[in-house]
Amino acid sequence: MSNNLNSRKRFRRRSAMKGFDPVLSVAVLGLLIMGTLLVYAATRSWYASQGLDPQYYLKRHVINIVIGIGLAFSATIIDYRLLRAYTPILWGAGVLGLIAVLIPGVGSTVNGARAWISLPGGFQIQPAELAKISIIIGLSMVLSERIKDRSAPTHLDVLRALAIAALPILLILLQPDMGTVFIISASVVTIIAVSGAPSRWVAGLLLLAVLGGYSAAKLGVLSEYQVKRLQSFVNPSADPQQSGYQLRQSRITVGSGGVTGKGLFSGPQTNGRFVPEQQTDFIFTVAGEETGFVGSSLILILFTIVLIRGFRIARRSQDLFGRLVCTGVIAWFAFQAFENIGMTMGLMPMTGVPLPFISYGGSSMFANLIGIGLIQNIYARQRG
Numbered sequence: 001m002s003n004n005l006n007s008r009k010r011f012r013r014r015s016a017m018k019g020f021d022p023v024l025s026v027a028v029l030g031l032l033i034m035g036t037l038l039v040y041a042a043t044r045s046w047y048a049s050q051g052l053d054p055q056y057y058l059k060r061h062v063i064n065i066v067i068g069i070g071l072a073f074s075a076t077i078i079d080y081r082l083l084r085a086y087t088p089i090l091w092g093a094g095v096l097g098l099i100a101v102l103i104p105g106v107g108s109t110v111n112g113a114r115a116w117i118s119l120p121g122g123f124q125i126q127p128a129e130l131a132k133i134s135i136i137i138g139l140s141m142v143l144s145e146r147i148k149d150r151s152a153p154t155h156l157d158v159l160r161a162l163a164i165a166a167l168p169i170l171l172i173l174l175q176p177d178m179g180t181v182f183i184i185s186a187s188v189v190t191i192i193a194v195s196g197a198p199s200r201w202v203a204g205l206l207l208l209a210v211l212g213g214y215s216a217a218k219l220g221v222l223s224e225y226q227v228k229r230l231q232s233f234v235n236p237s238a239d240p241q242q243s244g245y246q247l248r249q250s251r252i253t254v255g256s257g258g259v260t261g262k263g264l265f266s267g268p269q270t271n272g273r274f275v276p277e278q279q280t281d282f283i284f285t286v287a288g289e290e291t292g293f294v295g296s297s298l299i300l301i302l303f304t305i306v307l308i309r310g311f312r313i314a315r316r317s318q319d320l321f322g323r324l325v326c327t328g329v330i331a332w333f334a335f336q337a338f339e340n341i342g343m344t345m346g347l348m349p350m351t352g353v354p355l356p357f358i359s360y361g362g363s364s365m366f367a368n369l370i371g372i373g374l375i376q377n378i379y380a381r382q383r384g
Contacts, residue, residue, distance in 0.1 A: 021313065027302045038358060041270060041286050042278040043058070045265070060362075068365045072370060076376050084141050090134040094133070094135065095167060099171060101114055130367050131172070137325060139164055140324035144319075158192060186335035187332045192205065250346075253269040257291065260291075262292075264291065269285075269289050281343075281350075310375055325374055326378050329371040339351060357369075
């Protein structure tokens with residue numbers, strides 16, 4: 001009897017691991033391949049002209065992807081429904097990481113935000129990226145609990161969920177990293193909406209987000225660097241030598257590609273390093289110049305496939321916890337991609353967020369692929 005039970009468990013585990021959504025996997029793989037080419041295109045010529053290794057960023061980007069894929073696979077091994085038991089540990093680890101970056105001598109400041117921890121070998125980790133996972137899982141756990149015949153979370157449940165998100169968000173505000181706060185807030189509101197909570201909570205949170213952003217700008221919560229970025233969004237000529245320059249060059253670079261682009265590795269704007277941070281926050285400008293409308297559209301199509309498949313998996317989930325986790329991750333991807341692409345074209349304020357699966361950056365890549373691992377986990381267990 002015991003042998004039969006163990007055999008059935010092994011069979012279900014193997015079946016689950018073979019049950020990944022192939023369309024989602026191919027779409028993410030396509031984004032990773034395009035991102036690798038664009039990161040290489042953004043850095044090779046300038047590094048070579050400086051007598052440095054032109055494959056420096058390429059090698060590190062590939063390493064990040066390999067590690068990220070390993071983390072994604074790890075996120076699929078344990079049944080996602082068992083994550084409820086580990087939620088306090090995951091949330092606590094996320095908070096400790098956010099506290100660590102604020103400690104002098106531990107955290108390092110980049111572009112006005114104290115958001116990174118330096119590691120040996122020149123690597124850095126950004127705890128706020130990984131905190132997205134713990135916040136989404138924490139909210140989903142609280143809002144998926146049901147007592148007796150209750151079909152929707154109570155006001156107390158929503159308040160408990162908001163308390164779980166509040167402390168990490170406050171710590172991220174202290175860095176300050178408004179871009180990540182906006183992304184997390186989008187996931188929080190989406191999870192609460194999908195959980196069945198009263199709609200007035202969603203409306204109230206949206207209003208609070210608008211008032212909070214306005215207050216942050218007025219009360220000096222934002223750094224001078226971030227204020228200038230917001231000013232350049234409203235008036236591109238407000239800071240013509242720095243953030244205004246970056247936005248202007250970004251628009252020129254994206255628009256210069258035309259329909260088919262200048263050709264991979266052949267963009268004069270990219271090779272001339274006219275756009276700062278091009279391998280990270282402004283990677284979409286490389287796509288616009290060197291692959292044109294065709295290549296840029298392919299990136300958008302692949303993102304659309306990821307979002308559609310993710311929402312499809314969430315809709316078909318019979319478990320509310322899985323549905324909320326999946327929805328939170330997809331809302332995070334959707335808002336971050338919209339914000340990143342929008343800011344390169346002047347449609348959104350510059351907030352310094354990377355393009356998921358495309359931009360160079362270890363912490364972002366790790367978090368993105370862990371998120372995909374969770375979605376695949378949910379899909380696999382639906383089939384198991």
